[in-house]
Amino acid sequence: MTPVSINTGRLRSPFYPRLAELDSLNTWHNWAGYSSAEALYCEDMEYFAIRNSTGVFDITPMTKYRITGPDALDYLNRLVTRDMRKIKPGRVAYAIWCDDQGQVIDDGTIFHLREGEYRLCSQERHLAWLTTAAIGFDVTVKEETAEIAALAVQGPTSYSVLKNMGIDGLDSLKPFGLIHHQIFGTELMVSRTGFTGDLGYELWIDPDKAIDLWDALFAAGKLHGIQAIGTHALDLARKEAGYLAPFEDFLPAETTVRTGRTRSPLEIGMEWLVDFNKDNFNGRRALLKEKAEGSTWRLVKLDIEGNKTADHSYIYADDKKNSDEIGFITSAAWSPVCKQNIALGTVRTPHGKPGDNVWVEVYYQREMHWNRVMAKATVVDKPFWFPARRGMTPPAPF
Amino acid sequence: MKKYDAIVVGAGHNGLANAAFLAKAGMDVLCVEKNDYIGGAAVSRELYQDWKYSNCSYVCSLLRPEIYRNLELHKHGLQITPYGGSVQFMENGDYFGSYHDPEAAHREMARHSKHDADAYTRYSTDTMRQCRLIRNFLLRTAPDPTSFKPRDIKELMLLGNKFLELGEDRxxxxxxxxxxxxxxxxxxxxxxxxxxxxxxxSGIIGTALGIHSPGTAYVLLHHYMGDVDGNVGSWGFARGGMGAVSNALAGALQSYGGEIRSESGVDQIIVKNNRVQGVALESGEEIYAPVVVSNMDVKRTFLNCMDEKDLPASFYNRIKNFKIRGSSGKLNIALDGMPTFPALPPGSELIGHADMHFIDSMERMERAYDDWKDGTWSKDPYIDCTIPSAVDPTMTPPGKHFMSCFVQYCPAQIEGRAWTSEERDAFTKSVIDQISNYSPDFKDLILHVETRTPQDIEDQIGITEGNIFHGELTMDQLLFNRPVPGYAQYRAPVNGLYMCGSSTHPGGGVMAAPGANAAREILYDLKLKNTVPENFGDD
Structure with missing residues (x-):
């Protein structure tokens, strides 16, 4: 018997050969066992590709599950907090799922690929929970991460790029819609989804055709400013869009040791994803109780005065001396496109209602020396960046 | 004749740690040891020329970093080097490896079960939660729940608060x-x-229980909560073998002016009018001190080295019934080279560096325990096999290796009588044969084997039935019930007599916490300044 050997190092996505050609910075990090580029040539320029032309990000490492079977819909409806009956074939839902205590296990996107056939994508790996939650349902949950290669194609010219590639049906494809397209002798799935808050798409294909897809995409995008990007550029874009990152803006419940460090959907601004009108779903009883009694935490989007980035800052109710802290910043950035000092944070209720003012204690370094400033911040309820083109159908050739 | 402030009986790691903290407080301390070497069960012995044998305890993970730091053990030569991974050889020719890198570990687990690979996240989180709870109490004296002393009430409240912090479900x-x-x-x-x-x-190591016996989940923690350089759950080899731990503690003790006398076994702890007077050595010599601290297990201390008439009857009975059953043996092997393991891919980082096990089913684990219940050694044992020389260049000559095989189960007696030499040979063979099933050249590489049954360990080191924890770690023998109810605060029912071995809270493993905790209580009684560090906070 030949000894079984596994790759004990980092996996490489099927797009790796092309990314490696474009990479001049050699900064890679671990994403679910894969090497993922932090930046390829310049993170600033890569960010502006997202906002100005088209940025292409390899999302192959995203955990993917195929959910099929007669009870697939009922299963998902029990699993997640929103009403999945409203998500018709060809539609995509952002969703949250909770443990019995109503604490967020993770968030992700659920693609209704065809009648009764779904794909669930998330940052973390959840087969154990998805299997546990399947008890009583005639449903099959299959992990298929490595069986699908995927790219996020994001930015104002992304529509033109894909159209130029010969993909039909884009004109009627609305945000959170998906279509299937035949190419390279296989099926390419195109969804109008993404993590940038801009006009953009995600492409899903057989890994054997990954290089063909990449080459066709970059050929089609050549005159539309297409650029490969790394995670740093994407992370800045997602903060502008007000999207949450697990382990930064909330902790997945299954990884959280300390009591009180998990969050319910109501505490991370996801009340709109919780539908108490539907039948039993996991965490429902706990969430109903929380809704009646009030939540402990509230996730806030902050527009902070000045230009000093508020990473890791405490949040205070006022700027008086010896004031008690009411929370802390979880993600912060200077937004190049909004020219705003933005942040996501967590505060104790009742603080943090939209329109409230809070104060943020910002430490910043200038030529080795540290300074401190108390900056006034306003709680906002809309994403910092929400361009009209994001929702336009058909999009224009921006 | 010189009179000491305190005599510590037994130069095991807890005895040495205890003595070091007492000496640091300015006491004139003598540590007496029956063997001609110090360290008890944390030793590096040259049993084959140019080889160092960690022939008892073999890995270091629980040694309290607070103690390490406070006694400046690095200045006395201690260095712990982490090692990675483990491997489970399977009867079907495959293997299950565990890797230091979490992604590699996940991938290998997913090769066997994608479900289990993902389930590990929750398992790890839940187990860590239990670890964090108990870790708070390692360097604290267990409170007496029946006492109204402010100290006990304060400690009980702390205990209660830590539990309540978990929240209802947890x-x-x-x-x-x-x-x-x-x-x-x-x-x-x-x-x-x-x-x-x-x-x-990890749930049964050192424990006379099977994997299906209640109480074994807790034992996991004693293997899971190790700190090596602050990385919870990792393990390490003491550079130079486990004796490096004892030598460093001895170095610290001596730097504070403490003395150590080897070849000075204690015959009796001398008591007059319910007050300890000192010790009588096996040589007949008597040494006096107002404080005597026993690093011996409680059975050896109270049943072998004291006059039962000096002890309360029910206490004596409880000690008699204290569970300290021999369940594990050891094979220590000098190897002429690194054995090959054909199941592993060539060049695998697991070869030599991993903890190796040659058993692959829960059924076999439980059957191994069945043999012990029948009064004999496991014919198909659970072996925890490490090759420290693959990591530590100081253990053997270059290219040669030292292999430590912890073997479970192995009874102190065979069907109630002493082991015969034929039985020892058969026990040795069962271990070597099991390893040989997965390593064809293993037998040919063997230069020397030391076999230790629980009885051998008791005869040589003194631990009753060779029980590595000085008494089982079950709920009835933990926290304020360790070793027995009412005596969990290191004080024996004789004035001036204390216990500092692993029979006391928080129990066994090369942790040094019992020794340190006992020192804190002694210094408190003597109204001397405490020298024992507190737990590092972890909120």
């Missing part, structure tokens, strides 16, 4: 965890036999 979990079997615990997360088997070993 409080249930904690109570279940402390009483359930490791097999049941693992069954709540995993579905794959070999993965459960790999994780179950």
């Amino acid at each position: 409080l249930y979990e904690a109570i279940r965890f402390w009483t359930m079997s490791v097999a049941d615990y693992l069954g709540e997360y995993f579905e794959t036999d070999v993965i459960k088997t790999a994780l179950s070993g």
Whole structure:
């Protein structure tokens, strides 16, 4: 018997050969066992590709599950907090799922690929929970991460790029819609989804055709400013869009040791994803109780005065001396496109209602020396960046 | 004749740590040891020329970093080097490896079960939660729940608060965890036999219980909460073998002016009018001190080295019934080279560096225990096999290796009588044969084997039945019930006599916490300044 050997190092996505050609910075990090580029040539320029032309990000490492079977819909409806009956074939839902205590296990996107056939994508790996939650349902949950290669194609010219590639049906494809397209002798799935808050798409294909897809995409995008990007550029874009990152803006419940460090959907601004009108779903009883009694935490989007980035800052109710802290910043950035000092944070209720003012204690370094400033911040309820083109159908050739 | 402030009986790691903290407080301390070497069960012995044998304890993970730092053990030569991974050889020719890198570990687990690979996240989180709870109490004296002394009430409140901080659901979990079997615990997360088997070993090591016996889930913690350089759950080799731990503690003790006398076994602890007077050595010599601290296990201390008439009758009976059953043996092997393991891919980082096990099912684990219950050694044992020389260049000549095989189960007596030499040989053979099943050249590389049954360990080191924890780590013998109710605060029912071995809270493993905790109590009684550090906070 030949000894079984596994790759004990980092996996490489099927797009790796092309990314490696474009990479001049050699900064890679671990994403679910894969090497993922932090930046390829310049993170600033890569960010502006997202906002100005088209940025292409390899999302192959995203955990993917195929959910099929007669009870697939009922299963998902029990699993997640929103009403999945409203998500018709060809539609995509952002969703949250909770443990019995109503604490967020993770968030992700659920693609209704065809009648009764779904794909669930998330940052973390959840087969154990998805299997546990399947008890009583005639449903099959299959992990298929490595069986699908995927790219996020994001930015104002992304529509033109894909159209130029010969993909039909884009004109009627609305945000959170998906279509299937035949190419390279296989099926390419195109969804109008993404993590940038801009006009953009995600492409899903057989890994054997990954290089063909990449080459066709970059050929089609050549005159539309297409650029490969790394995670740093994407992370800045997602903060502008007000999207949450697990382990930064909330902790997945299954990884959280300390009591009180998990969050319910109501505490991370996801009340709109919780539908108490539907039948039993996991965490429902706990969430109903929380809704009646009030939540402990509230996730806030902050527009902070000045230009000093508020990473890791405490949040205070006022700027008086010896004031008690009411929370802390979880993600912060200077937004190049909004020219705003933005942040996501967590505060104790009742603080943090939209329109409230809070104060943020910002430490910043200038030529080795540290300074401190108390900056006034306003709680906002809309994403910092929400361009009209994001929702336009058909999009224009921006 | 010189009179000391305190005599510590036994130069095991807890005795040395205890003596070091007393000496640091300015006491004139003597540590007496029956053997001609110090360290008790934390030793590096040259049993084959140019080889160092960690022939008892073999890995270091629980040694309290607070003690390490406070006694400046690095200045006395101690260095702990982490090693990675483990491997479970399977009867079907495959293997299940565990890697230091979490992604590699996940991938290998997913090769056996994708479900289990993902379930490991929750398992790890839940187990860590129990670890964090108990870690708070390692360097604290267990409170007496029946006492109204302010100290006890304060400690009880702390204990209660730590439990309450868990919240309602997790409080249930904690109570279940402390009483359930490791097999049941693992069954709540995993579905794959070999993965459960790999994780179950830590629940029974050093314990005369099977994987299905209630209380074994807790034992996991004594293997899971190790700190090496602050990385919870990792393990390490003491550079130069486990004797490096004892030597460093001895160095610290001597730097504070303490003395150590080897070849000075204690025959009797001398008591007059319910007050300790000192010790009578086996040589007949008597040494006097107002404080005597026993690093021996409680059975040896009270049943062998004291006059029962000096002790309360029910206490004496409870000590007699203290569970300290011999369940494990040891094979220490000098090898002419690194054995090959054909199941592993060539060049695998697991070769030599991993903890190796040659058992692959829960059924086999439990059957191994059945043999012990029948009064004999496991014919198909659970072996925890390490090759420290693959990591530590100081253990053997270059290219040669030292292999430590911890073997379970192995009774102190065979069907109630002493081992015969034929039986020792058969025990040795069962271990070597099991390893040889997965390593064809292993037998040919053997230069020397030391076999230690629990009886050998008792005869040589003094631990009753060779029980590595100085008494089982079950709920009835933990916290304020360790060793016995009412005597969990290191004080014996004789004035001036204290216990500092692993029979006391928080129990066994090369942790040094019992020794340190006992020192804190002694210094408190003597109204001397405390020298024992507190737990590092972890909020």
